[in-house]
Amino acid sequence: MSRTLKRPMFRRGGTVNDGIMTGLEDREQLANGSMNPTAVGQSAREYIEQFEPLLREFTPKTRLPLGQVGFALASGVDPLKALGAGYSQFVKADDAREAAIRKSATSLGLGQALKDASPSKSMLASIKRARIDLEAKFGPGNFTREQVVKLASEYNKANLVGKAPNPDRVFQAALAANEEDYGSGSPKAYNATVYSKRIAPKLRSQDRKVGGVIRKRKDGTYKTPKVPDAYYMDIELGEVVYWDGDKYTLVTEQYENLF
DSSP states (O other), X not given: OXXXXXXXXXTSSSOOOSGGGTTOOOHHHHTSSOOOHHHHHHHHHHHHHHHHHHHHHHSOOOOOOHHHHHHHHXXXXXXXXXXXXXXXXXXXXXXXXXXXXXXXXXXXHHHHHHHHHSOOTXXXXXXXXXXXXXXXXXXXXXXXXXXXXHHHHHHHHHHHTTOSOOHHHHHHHHHHHXXXXXXXXXXXXXXXXXXXXXXXXXXXXXXXXXXXXXXXXXXSOBOOOSSSSEEXXXXXXXXXXXXXXXXEEEOGGGGGGGO
């Protein structure tokens, strides 16, 4: 992730090229490398995929309005109408829950991606350290401004190591959330997690469509997916399935290393 020197300290009036900062007066060039929208977007999508299962795990699940249905039945309402009204309310509430989870995950993901793309607060300290080290190695004035910036960037990057979300912890958190739905130790939970945390990001990096979990009919055949030319996951068998709009093709071997 590229970092730029656009902190307020570089935009104040006066010079900053005294003492240890001698030779670094060309501040405008340091700000040329503004954040890359494509990189920020990709980072945001990855964060959203990490936040969403965590939010879904800790957001109270939607419950059927059994009390309302019971009251309606006790009031003499037709049972089918009472159940239908209760189910409609459940669907509406569950849709609102999902929308809130996605909105929160998007907000958190985008915020974290923008934060990552912002200049590091430690960059000035890294520049000072780089200049001291270069002076010790080559002597005062025997190095270029480009060498200072390059070495400072390396120091700054080293300071950031370990601050990004740990992929293993993210996977385990998502797995725990899926086990709430499919049961502890369930192969379905594991396959669903592999798909969302590993295969889906890989598909997006390949500019391929992510279809989601594919469902089956009672006779074992797949239900027709809504999105053609997309890659789906059979969580029962642990198979990646490509649907071209006409036929299904198993392509699991292409992603075998992600399981």
